[in-house]
Amino acid sequence: MKKNLSNIKKATKYLNNNECIGIPTETVYGLAANAYSDKATLNIFKLKKRPKKNPLIVHYYNLNDLKKDCFLDVNFIKLYKKFCPGPISFVLKLKRNSCISNNVTNNKNNIAVRFPKHRLTRKLLKILKYPLAAPSANLYKKISAVSKSDIIDEFGKKIKFVLDGGQSKVGVESTIVSLVGKPKILRLGGIERNKIEKFLSKDKKKYKKKKIVVPGQGKLHYSPGIPIRLNIKHPKKNEAYMLINKRTISKKNFYYLSKKNNLKEAAKNLYKTLRIIKKRKFKSIAVEKIPEIGLGETINDRLIRASK
Numbered sequence: 183m184k185k186n187l188s189n190i191k192k193a194t195k196y197l198n199n200n201e202c203i204g205i206p207t208e209t210v211y212g213l214a215a216n217a218y219s220d221k222a223t224l225n226i227f228k229l230k231k232r233p234k235k236n237p238l239i240v241h242y243y244n245l246n247d248l249k250k251d252c253f254l255d256v257n258f259i260k261l262y263k264k265f266c267p268g269p270i271s272f273v274l275k276l277k278r279n280s281c282i283s284n285n286v287t288n289n290k291n292n293i294a295v296r297f298p299k300h301r302l303t304r305k306l307l308k309i310l311k312y313p314l315a316a317p318s319a320n321l322y323k324k325i326s327a328v329s330k331s332d333i334i335d336e337f338g339k340k341i342k343f344v345l346d347g348g349q350s351k352v353g354v355e356s357t358i359v360s361l362v363g364k365p366k367i368l369r370l371g372g373i374e375r376n377k378i379e380k381f382l383s384k385d386k387k388k389y390k391k392k393k394i395v396v397p398g399q400g401k402l403h404y405s406p407g408i409p410i411r412l413n414i415k416h417p418k419k420n421e422a423y424m425l426i427n428k429r430t431i432s433k434k435n436f437y438y439l440s441k442k443n444n445l446k447e448a449a450k451n452l453y454k455t456l457r458i459i460k461k462r463k464f465k466s467i468a469v470e471k472i473p474e475i476g477l478g479e480t481i482n483d484r485l486i487r488a489s490k
């Protein structure tokens with residue numbers, strides 16, 4: 183406990199100094215900096231090697247803090263009450279007089295916001311006098327980090343401090359819902375699509391289902407740097423094989439995301455397993471068919487992008 187407290191103090195010092203640090207969230211780790219500071223937010227783009235046109239998600243402690251920066255609409259309040267803090271982000275209209283750095287929004291008048299659930303990060307957000315801009319803590323287009331050691335893997339000594347909060351429980355990024363204009367899901371994520379749709383069902387006519395796009399989600403993303411083949415029953419001999427169901431005979435190249443077809447567990451283990459496989463120098467990865475339901479939809483989305 184004491185150690186956590188002193189680490190939160192350390193984190194505060196770095197952040198007040200306009201530096202980026204790693205923070206734990208329930209989805210994936212974030213590369214965080216003061217969202218009100220041009221200098222601090224610029225450091226995020228540099229460190230991540232991310233194009234500046236790709237906007238950042240801002241992390242708040244609660245509604246009260248958010249009110250200064252954004253307009254709140256009815257759908258937002260409904261979803262907030264149901265799912266926050268938790269693995270969901272919202273695109274909202276930015277207030278003109280907000281202090282959010284233009285680097286965060288790419289000079290647009292919309293902003294993505296979220297209320298992370300991790301205990302340590304909530305403590306940190308409560309203390310700070312500003313919200314935290316935080317993209318996933320990985321190099322641009324690479325696999326997201328779900329632990330402190332993943333971040334060190336990605337950035338080495340370039341990152342000065344990581345607040346260690348153990349392994350991320352959800353393991354995939356937040357679901358992003360745009361509430362500017364017709365509500366629509368922009369990115370699949372840690373909360374299943376149907377749970378959110380159910381919630382917006384009263385506005386069914388207004389709800390737009392089709393395309394899922396966010397500006398930053400290019401085709402190649404979450405890439406382990408080797409080919410991935412999906413829906414595979416029989417892997418090649420020298421191929422890493424990711425599975426979600428236990429086989430009677432297991433082989434050395436088998437990597438279980440789950441042994442019981444548990445999609446929540448599989449999501450949690452996805453990025454971690456991709457990272458392990460990459461380190462073992464396999465030339466390619468085969469993946470057992472993952473059902474296109476619930477979090478399976480999110481896992482498939484990430485695997486398809488990673489395989490491009």
Ligand code: TXA
Pocket residue numbers: 207209210211212213236237238239271273287292293294296298316317318319354355356358368396397398399
């Ligand atoms: O779970 C998460 O959301 C994690 C943790 C750290 O909170 N963060 C995360 O950030 O995944 P990032 O930057 O890796 O992905 C955010 C996505 C990007 O594709 C970005 O283009 C999109 O959100 N985005 C950010 N601001 C937006 C906006 N105003 N409108 C539409 N999309 C936006």
Ligand code: MG
Pocket residue numbers: 317318326
């Ligand atoms: Mg990312």
